[in-house]
């Protein structure tokens with residue numbers, strides 16, 4: 157167990173978050189991706205950090221015009237996985253979505269990422285669409301959705 161707490165993302169987190177994302181996700185992202193998310197949807201960006209304030213994981217979500225939320229980035233530092241940090245980050249995002257009275261939360265995940273798919277299923281996400289060739293390397297994805305109301 158790694159002591160940690162959830163807080164809103166700060167611009168000063170950028171370098172540490174970028175390191176977590178590049179170590180965790182196959183797609184390429186610009187280092188300023190967090191600025192863009194924070195400027196557009198400040199209510200949707202959360203970080204898990206240790207008690208020195210060092211980020212251990214992040215979750216970034218966008219607000220959609222039809223009343224949904226889309227999770228854009230979700231990763232926990234490789235050495236910190238499997239300790240409940242991802243669960244806390246996702247729970248915080250779902251709580252925020254309910255506070256905003258959003259209709260649903262959706263996300264995309266690699267088809268072969270069975271652990272992540274099982275993780276989302278435990279929260280009630282269901283697979284809604286296959287996403288053939290969705291990723292830049294040609295890999296297939298799956299869209300998952302959780303209806304909140």
Ligand SMILES: CC(C)(COP(=O)(O)OP(=O)(O)OC[C@H]1O[C@@H](n2cnc3c(N)ncnc32)[C@H](O)[C@@H]1OP(=O)(O)O)[C@@H](O)C(=O)NCCC(=O)NCCS
Nearest residue numbers: 180230231232237238239240241242243264265271272275
């Ligand atoms: C998916 C992820 C954010 C979950 O965060 P976490 O802190 O490991 O999650 P928790 O500790 O709360 O829960 C553990 C569960 O997460 C899931 N999981 C997915 N990938 C995992 C990994 N590499 N290591 C550990 N758990 C993982 C499993 O369902 C696991 O449960 P299990 O041990 O029964 O298999 C994190 O594992 C991660 O960053 N993975 C790599 C990047 C990724 O796949 N992001 C999601 C893209 S849609």
